[in-house]
Amino acid sequence: MKTRSSLFLTSAALLPLLGAGAAVAKDAVVINNDRASRALSAEEVLRLGPVNNPLPAPDTTGVTADIGAGPYLQGAKTRSGIVSGSAGRAFGSFGIPYTTTRVQDGNQSAAGTTAASRLSTTYPYRTVGKLTFSAGYCSASLIRRSVIVTAAHCIQNFGSGASIFSGFQFRPGHYGAAGATAAQIAPYGTWNWAALVRPASWANGTDIGSGAARDNDLAVIALARDARGRFVGDLTGYLAYGWNNYSFVTSSKTGNLHTAAVTTLGYPFLMDRGAIMQRTDGPTYTTTVGRAGQLWQGSNLTGGSSGGPWVVNFAPRTAALTGGAVAGTAPVMAVIGVTSWGSSDPNAPKDNYSSQFRQNSRYPNANYGGYGAGNIGSLLNTLCSSPAPGGGTFASQGYCN
Structure with a gap:
């Protein structure tokens, strides 16, 4: 995500060349x-600075929200399979309204010896890290x-091209406020990466926008098992994901x-110095910026x-419906994008954008190997x-269940 400064380092990690300059290149694992x-x-974790896009x-003064759903069929992937449907139910002045809050419970002083980290270790919050x-x-x-899914x-x-960052590690449910214990900083452990896939068009600089x-600021990373042979999702659970603007109406x-x-979740550095997960809720719109399909939210x-999930139907618990009430x-609670960028000034106009998880010119198919449509389905299938x-x-081996 873009803020006032651009903090990036390069790594010496070497990858197979991806055919830089090619209009379309194959995504590589x-x-x-x-x-x-x-x-x-x-x-060391708490001393790290944020990575910014x-x-x-781009200039967003002329950006307007879409009034149509587009040509593609919405869908989502759950543990039991692909769910499709052309209709959603997400009814709710630009200067888009939103609410942001800490994901924190217990003693609001945030002292590490309290139960302040309890909420971030409950499902579904603990799937984010x-x-x-x-x-x-x-x-x-x-x-x-x-x-995991994050931003490219x-x-x-x-x-x-062939240069990527190195040493990727994931800490689900991370809580690092002043006085936090090691168990709160990494309540489910620290998980090293095993493999990743990001769009070739991102690597070679040809992605539309x-x-x-x-169009495709997203990437997927497989996390290695721990020393006991366990998968991280067996401890935390995991979210579904959707494409073609699932649940929009x-x-x-x-x-x-x-x-x-x-609902958008993540660890913004200018809020609690990135030590505590933050949650933003509000209406989100589809739009196009520089020919790139974007999701647009007040935030x-x-x-x-950056890389934090944009989730529709976010609900830790679902009520039992009676008296004719229907869902x-x-x-489906599903990730439909990840934070990509926002206004260069965090105080105005307070908005964020995500690449749409959807079919586009780079990823035109309606299904990739049973993992769904478009960019998210293709990247997962490749991995x-x-x-x-x-x-x-x-x-x-069970990584992708």
């Missing part, structure tokens, strides 16, 4: 061959048993704008929240069908 990465200490924010690496930190969320700019600078607004009740109710989340027609250390594929 990057395997982590150094599984012995040392886990950062609690003090270094691409400049801090992603640390050589350049600093971003946010990420679990969408498969041992696969948290993997490498746009157009930097303008400045920070790009066009209605006269919202001025015929294509709208959804969205004051800043650098460090909406698109009720999960790839050979994994120890034999078989990441899917056959």
Whole structure:
């Protein structure tokens, strides 16, 4: 995500060349061959700065929200399979309204010896965590048993080809306020990366868009099992994901704008110095910026929240319905984007953007190997069908359940 400064380091990690300059190149799986990465200490984690999208924010003075759903069929992927549907139920002045709050419970002093971290260790909050690496930190969320989704700019600078950052580690449910214990900083442990996939068009700098607004600022990372052979999702659970603007609706009740109710989560550095998970809720719109399909939300989340999930139907608990009450027609709690960029000034106009999880010119298919449509389905299919250390594929080994 873009803030006032652009803090990025480069790594010397080498990858197969991706055919820089090609209009379309095949997405490549990057395997982590150094599984012995040392886990950062609690003090080192808390000293890390946020990673910001270094691409400049484009001019948004003429941006307007979409009034139509577009040509593609909405869908979502749950543990039991793909759910499709063309209608959603997310009814709710630009200067888009929103509410932001700490994900914190117990003693609001945030002292580490209290239960202040309890909320961030409950489902679904604990599926979200801090992603640390050589350049600093971003946010990420679990969408498969041992696969997280984050922003592509948290993997490498746009157009930097074979160079990616290094040392990716994920701490779900992270809480690092003053006085936090090691157990609160990494309540479910520290998980090293096993492999990742980011769009080839991001790596070679050909992704459609303008400045920070790009069609495909997303990436997926498989997390290695721990020393006991466990997958992280067996401890935390994980979220579903959706595509083609799942759960959005066009209605006269919202001025015929294509709208959804969205919850955004992450660790923005300018709020509690990135030590505590933050939550923003408000209406979100689909729009186009520099030819790139974007989700648009009112928000004051800043650098460090990059890669954090945009979730529809966010609900820790679902009520038992009686007396004729029914759920909406698109009720799945699903990640439909990740924080990509925002206004260069965090005080005005207070808005954030995400690449849409959807079919587009780079990822036109309606289904990739059973993982769904468009960019998110393709990246997961590439990762999960790839050979994994120890034999078989990441899917056959259980990472992608």
